Amino acid sequence: MQEVRREISEPPLVTSYQALLQNNDLHSSSLKNENLSVQEIDLPLIDLCNLQSENRENSRLCAKEIVGAASDWGFFQVLNHGISLELLEKIKREQVKLFRLPFEKKVSSGVLNDSYRWGNPTATSASQFSWSEAFHVPLEKISDEDCNYGEFSSLREIMKKLAMAMSSLAQTIADILAQNLGYTCHDFPQNCDERTCFLRLNRYPPCPFSWPETGGGASGLISHTDSDYLTILHQDQVGGLQVMKDSRWVSVRPNRNALIVNIGDLFQAWSNDVYKSVEHRVIANAKRERFSFAYFLCPSYQSTVGAYAQPSRYRSFTFGEFREQVQDDVKRIGRKVGLPRFLMDHAEQHIHKQIDF
Numbered sequence: 001m002q003e004v005r006r007e008i009s010e011p012p013l014v015t016s017y018q019a020l021l022q023n024n025d026l027h028s029s030s031l032k033n034e035n036l037s038v039q040e041i042d043l044p045l046i047d048l049c050n051l052q053s054e055n056r057e058n059s060r061l062c063a064k065e066i067v068g069a070a071s072d073w074g075f076f077q078v079l080n081h082g083i084s085l086e087l088l089e090k091i092k093r094e095q096v097k098l099f100r101l102p103f104e105k106k107v108s109s110g111v112l113n114d115s116y117r118w119g120n121p122t123a124t125s126a127s128q129f130s131w132s133e134a135f136h137v138p139l140e141k142i143s144d145e146d147c148n149y150g151e152f153s154s155l156r157e158i159m160k161k162l163a164m165a166m167s168s169l170a171q172t173i174a175d176i177l178a179q180n181l182g183y184t185c186h187d188f189p190q191n192c193d194e195r196t197c198f199l200r201l202n203r204y205p206p207c208p209f210s211w212p213e214t215g216g217g218a219s220g221l222i223s224h225t226d227s228d229y230l231t232i233l234h235q236d237q238v239g240g241l242q243v244m245k246d247s248r249w250v251s252v253r254p255n256r257n258a259l260i261v262n263i264g265d266l267f268q269a270w271s272n273d274v275y276k277s278v279e280h281r282v283i284a285n286a287k288r289e290r291f292s293f294a295y296f297l298c299p300s301y302q303s304t305v306g307a308y309a310q311p312s313r314y315r316s317f318t319f320g321e322f323r324e325q326v327q328d329d330v331k332r333i334g335r336k337v338g339l340p341r342f343l344m345d346h347a348e349q350h351i352h353k354q355i356d357f
């Protein structure tokens, strides 16, 4: 009887991870029992309905909560964000269908602007491996007629709606954070539009190398800070997102009605470290697959990040220079360094201070 070859949708994560384990000391694993006593917490929960309140005091207090969380946690979650549960559930259904495509098709069909990524292509050790797959799609490609959606035309419509709603939410929050620092223009950050921003769809397959089965194990997504101004993130109810708080990992309790907002590297630089771009990661789950999606508020590569006030702790750099430095560091030392590469050194700071007076 003709054997029906079941097309595999799973990326070859096991093979890749095992190959990396062979390279390294067999006992080395990314989470050397780091995960033992991670506390589950609720991120600061901010109800955005107060922002539109006629009561100016409510609106002011809501803005104050956003500023406080962005300065202290670098992460918070918002209610009444303008994206309906119905739309969020539609995205989840489409996302499941999309990731169920045969792996070969995800890699080679060019679907969603050929934006498919899995594992961590630059990983040279097990600790840099990410047990996940993703589509990282520029917003402009979502509405681009010749963007290959294959049988996913419904996905295009849903992603366009999502992108619009996420863009508006990100702009509202960026405005509040910028105004708090005395920035009066209403279009901060400049040069962020559908040509420069991204939607990222993540799937985290069940992982046989996950903690605590092995007392350490693969990361769903390795620890990183986001290379953007601001990220709006939706995680499903499986859990696994962890955020660094006071030098300890805390696990973020899922809240089905909330969206998570986190400050990116560029906003930390622009705000002279007032707002924090905080390390976060995803712990792989042994039994359940997990889905999330994220909107990244990014400027054009030619845009200078600058600072809201001088003297800035960071030398002036463009987003393109930042991305290049990230990729160069990942290639040369196996991990992203990010902002520390752009700190003004003391001599430069001294000179800038002299020039400014």
Ligand SMILES: C=C1C[C@]23C[C@@]1(O)CC[C@H]2[C@@]12CC[C@H](O)[C@@](C)(C(=O)O1)[C@H]2[C@@H]3C(=O)O
Residues within 6 Å of the ligand: 120, 121, 200, 221, 222, 223, 224, 225, 226, 227, 326, 330, 335, 336
């Ligand atoms: C926000 C992001 C930065 C990142 C891609 C991502 O969407 C999520 C994973 C991040 C990460 C972590 C490990 C590596 O440093 C990196 C280059 C990667 O492959 O995944 C970064 C990505 C980045 O900075 O572009």
Ligand SMILES: O=C(O)CCC(=O)C(=O)O
Residues within 6 Å of the ligand: 200, 202, 221, 226, 233, 235, 241, 280, 281, 282, 291, 292, 293, 294
């Ligand atoms: O899946 C998550 O919860 C986090 C994803 C993330 O950090 C990212 O895509 O940058």
Ligand SMILES: [Fe+2]
Residues within 6 Å of the ligand: 224, 225, 226, 280
């Ligand atoms: Fe992230």
